Amino acid sequence: MLLGSVLNPINSTIIAVALVPIGRALGAPASQTAWLVSALYLATSLGQPVVGRLIDVFGPRRLFLLSTGLVGVAGVVGALAPGLGVLIGARVLLGFGTCAGYPAAMALVRSEAERTGRDSPGGVLTALAVANQTIAVVGPLLGGLLIAVGGWRATFALNVPLAVAAVLLGLLRLPKAEPKAEPTEEPTAQPTEEPTAGPANGPARRGSLAARLDLPGMALFAAMLVSLLLFLMNLHLRDWYLLALSAAAGAAFAVRELRTATPFIDLRVLGGNTPLLATYGRALVAYVVAYSFLYGFTQWTEEGFGLSPFHAGLAQIPMFLLAIGVSIVSGRSTSVRGKLLLGAVGQISACLVILTLGGDSPLWMLLLVALIFGVPQGLNNLALQNSVYFQADPERTASSAGLLRTFAYIGSMVASSATAASFGQHADTGGLHRLAWVMLGAGVLYLLLTLFDRTLGRAAGAGTGASV
Structure with a gap:
């Protein structure tokens, strides 16, 4: 695995x-x-x-x-x-x-x-x-x-x-493992005689399988997500139709999922699972900050600060090494709220330090920023993953985990667009500071989503399932 x-x-x-x-x-x-x-x-x-x-x-x-x-x-x-x-x-x-x-x-x-x-x-x-x-x-x-x-x-x-x-x-x-059986919305009448194997039963079985998978729901979800991501990849008013298409597909998807007996994404259950929705929202804004740093800060260290690509990559290693250490140490505790709060403070602190950087800053300040970012990198990923594990419907653990990654990638697309808009043609210090303000706003939102979520204290409880 x-x-x-x-x-x-x-x-x-x-x-x-x-x-x-x-x-x-x-x-x-x-x-x-x-x-x-x-x-x-x-x-x-x-x-x-x-x-x-x-x-x-x-x-x-x-x-x-x-x-x-x-x-x-x-x-x-x-x-x-x-x-x-x-x-x-x-x-x-x-x-x-x-x-x-x-x-x-x-x-x-x-x-x-x-x-x-x-x-x-x-x-x-x-x-x-x-x-x-x-x-x-x-x-x-x-x-x-x-x-x-x-x-x-x-x-x-x-x-x-x-x-x-x-x-x-x-x-x-x-x-x-055998496929999991799921109840249908309405019971079907019992057959008067035992069905026999043969071609006549093939379409019925295929129809049942198609209903369980909700292929129309998947298609509408695909149309909504692809249109949204294409819009986010290159933000411009001329591409407004992509956003409109995503909204239309999203509305059709919601109608479909609320009416079908076995939805692809059960919006009725998901809508009642506020803690899980909050986790997805935290994942989106957390990855806006994380990917803005990975994309934007790295580009600035090369163009705005003058490091070679090799040395710019080396400057990132302290962040990842500290993140691994933080994950190993914090992984011994099942607490989620504490990890998220400390991760939020780490994001905000790093953004504030970035606002003080310039082309003539000492190298140790760049390494300091990377080290500070290592704390939220190690805490947020683990805490978000643990939150989904305990908050999701146990019967939909895999799809709920997949949605966590989807929200993370949407955050990465927002970060990519924010980086491009902040820098323009060159990754200069002014562009880095503009990007830092975007990151700071996302970091503050992440902190607020954590502070006002009173369910997080129960997110590590055993057997909580979807009721968390």
Whole structure:
């Protein structure tokens, strides 16, 4: 499960150092190679809750093996891609292929907790958070090593052995489970005679399966999310129609989900689960701050401060190393509220320090900012993950975990747009300060969402389920 869950972050971080070599090799400008990043985010944002719902229905084994096998296929396609279009397609396949790892892990943790009666698997949840943060540290360095040895195609080929290892482990260790039966809204009449196997029963079974999966709901959700993300990727009034399309699809999706017996996302249950909605809101604003720092601050250290790309990457390492340490230490406690509050204070403090930076600031101040950001990086990810685990409907753990990632990626898109709008053509100090004000606003909102959420004190209670 750890290996499957890191397939997405490793592909997210490795591509950062491969964009320039890919652009040079394929003759593509930065505006086009940027789609290699966006394609993965779009596919993952859509795929996480969809695959999560399939895992809720069929169990983690089937979806994990199928999705992770797709990662290997994407690695082959990317390694052999003749042009940028095929390469973008490979990134889309990677996005969908890496969707199963994290929701499957959360679903398996939930099922094992129910089987063993231990409903507070803090060590396992901490391991998931630390594994993802570790990949954030080694991803760029690993990517640079692979490019030096085998060129940029090696960053795609890496997925082949990783997928093979994950599939083999899944075949050996993942428990086999039957699809979960779900009640229908109205009971059906009992047949007068025993049904027989044959073609006549095929359509009925397929119809029942389609109803359980809510394919129309998935399609409307996809239309809503893709339109919204395309709008957020390049904020401009001329693209107002994308926002209108997203709103229309969202309204149709809400109507559909409220009327169907087995919805893709049960808005009736979700609407009554205010703590989980608050967690999703915190995730969105937390990742606005986190990704604004990763995108914006890193660009400024190169253009505004004058560091080389290599040294700019090294300046980030203290943040990730401290984040790992904070996660390991704080993971021993099941408290959620304390982690969130300290993470909020860390975000706000770092933003205030950024407002004092300039091109002539000493290097130690840059390292100080990175260290301060390491505290919320280590606390927020773990606390948000634990919150979803205890607040979600146990029957929808995987899809709820997938939605957490979706809100995180929406936050990353907002951060990307905010960074572009703040910097314009150059990542200068004035642009960094404008971005810091946006980050500060998101950090304050994160703090308020935590302070006024009185349910957080119960989020670590065992067996709380959806009633938290």
